[in-house]
Amino acid sequence: MNINVTKAYLPPLAEYSAYLQGIWERGWLTNNGPLVQQLEKELSDHLDGSLVQFTGNGTIALQVAIKALELSGEIITTPFSYVATTTAILWENCTPVFVDVEDRTFCLDATKIEAAITPQTTGILATHVYGYPCDVLAIEDIARRHNLKVIYDGAHAFGVRVHGKPLLSYGDLSTCSFHATKLFHTAEGGAIVMNDPALAKKVWLYKSFGHIGDEYFSLGINGKNSEFHAAMGLCNLPRVPDFIVARQALAVLYRQELVGLPLQYPEPTEDSLEYNHAYFPVVFDSEERLHVVKDGLAAQMVNTRRYFYPSLNHLPYHKGASCPVSEDIAKRVLCLPFYQELAAEQVRWICQLVRKFHGFV
Numbered sequence: 001m002n003i004n005v006t007k008a009y010l011p012p013l014a015e016y017s018a019y020l021q022g023i024w025e026r027g028w029l030t031n032n033g034p035l036v037q038q039l040e041k042e043l044s045d046h047l048d049g050s051l052v053q054f055t056g057n058g059t060i061a062l063q064v065a066i067k068a069l070e071l072s073g074e075i076i077t078t079p080f081s082y083v084a085t086t087t088a089i090l091w092e093n094c095t096p097v098f099v100d101v102e103d104r105t106f107c108l109d110a111t112k113i114e115a116a117i118t119p120q121t122t123g124i125l126a127t128h129v130y131g132y133p134c135d136v137l138a139i140e141d142i143a144r145r146h147n148l149k150v151i152y153d154g155a156h157a158f159g160v161r162v163h164g165k166p167l168l169s170y171g172d173l174s175t176c177s178f179h180a181t182k183l184f185h186t187a188e189g190g191a192i193v194m195n196d197p198a199l200a201k202k203v204w205l206y207k208s209f210g211h212i213g214d215e216y217f218s219l220g221i222n223g224k225n226s227e228f229h230a231a232m233g234l235c236n237l238p239r240v241p242d243f244i245v246a247r248q249a250l251a252v253l254y255r256q257e258l259v260g261l262p263l264q265y266p267e268p269t270e271d272s273l274e275y276n277h278a279y280f281p282v283v284f285d286s287e288e289r290l291h292v293v294k295d296g297l298a299a300q301m302v303n304t305r306r307y308f309y310p311s312l313n314h315l316p317y318h319k320g321a322s323c324p325v326s327e328d329i330a331k332r333v334l335c336l337p338f339y340q341e342l343a344a345e346q347v348r349w350i351c352q353l354v355r356k357f358h359g360f361v
């Protein structure tokens with residue numbers, strides 16, 4: 001049996017079809033339709049009233065965010081993220097300046113940010129890796145003192161709360177991805193989350209070609225999303241709490257079944273964290289062992305993913321300064337299959353395989 005690293009939840013077809021019925025009746029497929037508006041409202045409620053705009057994906061959300069905050073020059077960022085975090089910066093003609101990550105959370109190390117600030121620095125773009133929060137309070141303090149804007153790539157952060165607030169409500173704005181591989185998905189999709197209405201207006205224009213009717217205000221792009229994607233979101237959103245409960249149980253089981261192996265796990269440093277169990281990453285003691293286990297599992301049709309690899313300061317089209325912690329983790333980290341419909345039996349079997357191949361090195 002083939003087990004993938006993730007599996008998108010699909011709601012009962014009848015539930016999705018009921019939304020399709022409405023789309024057919026209205027003949028309104030995109031451009032801020034009623035389902036998009038309803039999803040944005042429900043997402044806003046889910047995020048304690050933050051302003052939410054549904055976008056085509058999480059990458060365009062990052063690009064629109066950089067534009068709307070008028071960032072230029074250098075942006076301090078993390079080398080341990082998905083490639084879209086860095087390419088969004090490059091695509092917007094800014095320079096990513098990599099600062100290394102913490103060895104516990106694998107998030108941007110706030111204590112190393114100030115040394116990297118130059119007169120050209122305009123912002124910080126940090127990722128909440130696997131849904132574990134960056135040190136949002138320290139980053140907020142640095143940004144205030146140096147007059148920098150803060151964007152969080154919260155692609156993994158949906159459903160996480162810290163210090164009593166949604167993690168996505170921090171920063172000048174946060175972006176999220178609702179790609180099919182994410183905890184909460186709309187097949188393709190993303191969001192920009194913020195609290196400042198003036199900024200929200202600007203974001204809306206940038207993601208909608210910069211005009212309202214015949215009045216033109218700013219540069220813009222097509223960052224919108226459709227009624228079909230919103231419908232998927234409306235089906236899936238009420239199930240997020242159940243997804244998190246199911247994933248927590250699987251994470252506990254994984255940890256039990258792998259106990260005794262010399263594996264490292266990212267560890268949150270915030271006591272107030274309410275975690276979403278977005279991924280199940282394990283860090284091996286060597287890259288060689290990672291390869292043996294990964295290949296062994298693949299031969300049994302169990303697919304894992306090197307996520308994140310490579311460290312983004314090693315991209316062929318943009319080299320950054322050395323970041324030893326990120327480079328080291330990126331070589332040794334592997335995400336094991338993790339989704340709410342994974343059976344306990346499957347987790348036990350995967351762990352038996354990990355134990356077996358782990359012993360081969």
Ligand SMILES: *Cc1c(COP(=O)(O)O)cnc(C)c1O
Nearest residue numbers: 057058059082084155177178179
């Ligand atoms: C998935 C992801 C993205 C990109 O989101 P898309 O919706 O696929 O464009 C960006 N950053 C991180 C950290 C991600 O995991």
